[in-house]
Amino acid sequence: MPDNVQMEEPAGRMNDSVAFLGRRPEQGDAWRSFRGWETLFGLSWLVSVVFVIAGDTHALHIRAIVVALLVLCAAGYLLLGRPAIREDDDDSHRAVWYFGLILVAFVPAALLVPAACFCLFALGPQVFMLFSGRRAVAATLLLNLAPAMRFLTEPGLSLDQILLFAGSTLIAITFALVFGPWISRIIHQSADRACLIEELEASRAEVARLSAESGALAERERLAGEIHDTLAQGFTSIIMLIQAAQAQPDSARHLDLAIQTARENLAEARALVAALGPVPLDGSTLDDALRRLSVRLCEEGGVTVACTIDGESRPLPPSTEVVLLRSAQEALANVRRHAAASSVRVRVRYCPDDVTLLVEDDGTGFDPGRASGYGLRGMRARIEQQGGTLTVTSSPGLGTSLQVTI
Secondary structure, rough: OOOOOOOOOOOHHHHHHHHHHOOOOOOOOHOOOOHHHHHHHHHHHHHHHHHHHHHOOHHHHHHHHHHHHHHHHHHHHHHHHHHHHHHHHOOOHHHHHHHHHHHHHHHHHHHHOHHHHHHHHHHHHOOOOOOOHHHHHHHHHHHHHHHHHHHHHHHHHHOOHHHHHHHHHHHHHHHHHHHHHHHHHHHHHHHHHHHHHHHHHHHHHHHHHHHHHHHHHHHHHHHHHHHHHHHHHHHHHHHHHHHHHHOOOHHHOHHHHHHHHHHHHHHHHHHHHHOOOOOHHHHOOOHHHHHHHHHHHHHHHOOOOEEEEEEOOOOOOOHHHHHHHHHHHHHHHHHHHHHHEEEEEEOOOOEEEOOOEEEEEOOOOOOHHHHHOOHHHHHHHHHHHHHHHHHHEEEEOOOOOEEEEE
């Protein structure tokens, strides 16, 4: 797979990234865990019921009514409140119905027996789970109104008792109004971040999928170029040599060349399958490989080929040598098949910062703007991947010049 293709990251890195953003995939959202809230509701409700039953300052039938009202509160939570909180939809119809039931049941219970007020420890947080903004504030004030009315209606209250009750009630209400909205905002912000994390996970999965597809496409293009530059050109040469042999009384020379080309083509195929380097470069330099290609064209087509090296020859990166060799192969194959040229010049110029391959012929030429086929397109793609440039100069009847600079 090409080095510049980014493949899917391991699952461990994905999990680490998600954990860094505030959540591990195997853990649920903290604000969606109701075990703690339900424990608080159950405990406060149970304490209220126990204190109401154990108290002896009120008549038995009064305590029975209060216990029944508290049971109604619990039933309302199970049937309406709990589903409304799980829906995570503020100000829903179910939330309104549940709060109305709480007012009908809890307020009379708190007025009849003050011990029922322990349920406020659970009902207070629920208000901010059910409503938003001013509705939550108004609901909190309504729930705390019953204990205040019950206390203020008692006879014989001293000023100190009134001030103590007013101060403690004010602190409790302020605490609820300050921390309730704050916690509610934290929950909503956390929910938004959870959505962002899910979108990030989906985006990363999509990027990994696209990267895999891009890598597969690049690999297919690479293999297509290798097959075109090796096997397809070799088979074309074999066909042309056999056709030339059929047209000659003495076919031994052309058949020998066809056999030699077939053997080299087989070696190219084996090298391609084994993911080895190109055969013409194995154990030799780029200059030697270009000279062999020039000699082959001269032998196969009877064309005069001059191969020259300018500058100080030096080893190049394997990828650069492959691109230059494949470009020369494609250019000479086009000369053999299409140009009808009598002479060809192959020239390599080594400069300090680049290397240039030049292939010129005196053939029929063509219009580069109307050229089609895989050869030039694949050659240009290879060269651009190496950061090089391809320049094709030609016109009908005036030959062709192909220059590659990397």
